Amino acid sequence: SQKIEQNSEALNIQEGKTATLTCNYTNYSPAYLQWYRQDPGRGPVFLLLIRENEKEKRKERLKVTFDTTLKQSLFHITASQPADSATYLCALGRTGTASKLTFGTGTRLQVTL
Amino acid sequence: GAVVSQHPSWVICKSGTSVKIECRSLDFQATTMFWYRQFPKQSLMLMATSNEGSKATYEQGVEKDKFLINHASLTLSTLTVTSAHPEDSSFYICSAPSSYTDTQYFGPGTRLTVL
Numbered sequence: 001s002q003k004i005e006q007n008s009e010a011l012n013i014q015e016g017k018t019a020t021l022t023c024n025y026t027n028y029s030p031a032y033l034q035w036y037r038q039d040p041g042r043g044p045v046f047l048l049l050i051r052e053n054e055k056e057k058r059k060e061r062l063k064v065t066f067d068t069t070l071k072q073s074l075f076h077i078t079a080s081q082p083a084d085s086a087t088y089l090c091a092l093g094r095t096g097t098a099s100k101l102t103f104g105t106g107t108r109l110q111v112t113l
Numbered sequence: 114g115a116v117v118s119q120h121p122s123w124v125i126c127k128s129g130t131s132v133k134i135e136c137r138s139l140d141f142q143a144t145t146m147f148w149y150r151q152f153p154k155q156s157l158m159l160m161a162t163s164n165e166g167s168k169a170t171y172e173q174g175v176e177k178d179k180f181l182i183n184h185a186s187l188t189l190s191t192l193t194v195t196s197a198h199p200e201d202s203s204f205y206i207c208s209a210p211s212s213y214t215d216t217q218y219f220g221p222g223t224r225l226t227v228l
Binding site: 043101 | 117218
């Protein structure tokens with residue numbers, strides 16, 4: 001069965017450092033992978049999308065990589081700030097499925113001063 | 114950016130009653146909307162795909178007679194939890210896909226508590 005795992009349930013880092021979150025999947029051939037941010041009691045907010053033929057995408061302090069051989073995506077937040085503290089979800093999708101997404105378990109990031 | 118709203122944001126009801134949750138796309142049209150359920154410290158689980166003008170498509174294991182979905186217009190989908198029980202208590206979130214990309218716009222969620 002399909003499985004999407006994110007490296008750890010929680011990640012604590014110091015302000016200014018780079019946070020690296022991992023998303024691994026099995027029994028799935030995604031056409032694209034997305035990262036979302038979710039704050040407590042709120043719906044997810046889209047951050048980045050990377051397609052199967054792309055290796056890396058950047059947006060401001062965010063960077064995502066996608067390795068379809070390793071079946072893994074890495075999500076980096078550079079110069080992290082306390083405001084980056086949230087749960088980050090990876091989600092996989094295929095073309096022709098009307099944008100249907102399968103979500104990972106999420107990683108709760110805590111950035112401390 | 115596109116905005117999706119949900120109403121109510123939270124609801125408490127007695128066991129056996131029915132609860133309706135609305136999902137609206139405020140500044141764009143959505144022929145498809147998705148309904149998710151999220152239990153504490155767990156990920157989003159897709160319940161069903163709501164299709165404007167036709168029947169919803171339910172994921173395996175989701176009871177269609179218990180979770181009634183109606184997509185009455187291009188901007189409104191409703192989820193009705195019928196004969197709610199305490200185990201239905203959860204965070205229900207809807208989303209609508211972008212017309213131009215493969216991303217989704219999520220509503221703020223509805224916290225349902227069944228006593």
